[in-house]
Amino acid sequence: MDRSSGVLVLIVGASGVGKDTLIAGAKAALAGDPRFSFVRRIVTRPADAALEDHDTVDAETFSKLEAAGKLALHWDAHGLRYGLPIGVLADLGQGKIAVANGSRHAIALARSTFSATSVILITADLALRAERLARRGREDGSQIASRLARETAPRLDGAVSMTIDNSGHPADGTAQLVAALRAIADKTSG
Numbered sequence: 283m284d285r286s287s288g289v290l291v292l293i294v295g296a297s298g299v300g301k302d303t304l305i306a307g308a309k310a311a312l313a314g315d316p317r318f319s320f321v322r323r324i325v326t327r328p329a330d331a332a333l334e335d336h337d338t339v340d341a342e343t344f345s346k347l348e349a350a351g352k353l354a355l356h357w358d359a360h361g362l363r364y365g366l367p368i369g370v371l372a373d374l375g376q377g378k379i380a381v382a383n384g385s386r387h388a389i390a391l392a393r394s395t396f397s398a399t400s401v402i403l404i405t406a407d408l409a410l411r412a413e414r415l416a417r418r419g420r421e422d423g424s425q426i427a428s429r430l431a432r433e434t435a436p437r438l439d440g441a442v443s444m445t446i447d448n449s450g451h452p453a454d455g456t457a458q459l460v461a462a463l464r465a466i467a468d469k470t471s472g
Contacts, residue, residue, distance in 0.1 A: 287374075287377035287398075287470065288373060288374030288375060288376065288377050288378050288379065288380060288398065288470075289374070289379050289380070289398040289399070289400055289466055289470055290370065290374060290380050290382065290392060290396045290398065290399045290400070291379055291380065291381045291382070291399075291400045291401075291402060291463065291466060292382055292384030292385075292388070292389065292392055292399065292400070292401050292402070293305055293381065293382065293383050293384060293402050293404060293459075294384050294385060294386045294389065294401060294402070294403055294404070295386070295403055295404035295405060295406075295448075296386075296405075296411065297411070297415060297429065298406065298410075298411030298412070298414040298415040298418075299404040299405055299406040299411060299414075299448055300404060300406060300414065300448040300452060300455060301383055301404050302383065303448075303452050303455075303456075304404060304446070304448060304452065304455050304456050304459045305320065305381065305383055305459075307452065307453070307455075307456030307459070307460075308320075308381065308456060308459045308460050308463060309381075311456065311460045312460060312463065312464075315467075316378075317377075317378060317379055317467045317471070318378060318379050318380075318381060318463065318467065319370075319373040319378045319379070319380050319381070320380075320381050320382075321366050321367070321369075321370050321373075321380050321381065321382035321383075322336060322337055322367070323336045323337070323364055323365065323366055323367075323382060323383055324336065324337045324338075324339055324344065324347065324353070324364070324365045324366075324367060325337070325338060325339075325362060325363070325364050325365075326338070326339060326340060326341050326344050326362050326363045326364075327362050336383070337367075341363060344356075344363045344365065347365065348365070351368065352367065352368050353365040353366065353367065353368060354366045354367065354368050354369075354370045354371050354395070355370075355388065355391065355392055355395055355396075357385055357387055357388040357391060358387075359385050359387045359388075364385060364388070366382055370382070374396065374398075377470070377471075379463060379466055379467045379470065381463060384401075386403075389401055398470075400443040400444075400466055401442050401443050401444075402442070402443060402444050402445075402446060402459065402462055403442045403444070403445045403446070404445075404446050404448050404455070405445060405446070405447050405448065405449075406447065406448045406449045407449040408430060410449055411430065412426055412427070412430060415429070415430075443462075443466075444462050446458045446459060446462070
């Protein structure tokens, strides 16, 4: 298959909506399906294995990866640097559905970089997001309240292929994500 036959699927949403939980559930559910690859992103923040799946590098190493052309896509958000490794291009070239935890701030860049990009927006109730952020333990209560109060999402006019409300049980959100990914794969191969 040619490169254009693969699709990059960016999973986006605000902090605390449960992106990592849904991605992990979809990865487990689709483990035997060769149409899918799950991209492990690179971030300049230490990973908490229980909460998120990424490779951690320092800012200097990230800059070296960027300069050496080892990142297929990279962006900055919230004082951190994020990137998708160059290996995603091989997956897309094989016609795979490459699923990545992305950023709302990187959608336009992804769409201009890859011939086929689909965006799935994950949402959740504000009170539930606050509870999830508190459980993460990275910020205290006042920092969480401040984050939620100042948060403004980039405009997503026409950029989102599907929205999943992850305010209920994570298994329900995971099932919706798996169904959406299968639909993208079926449409791509059909």
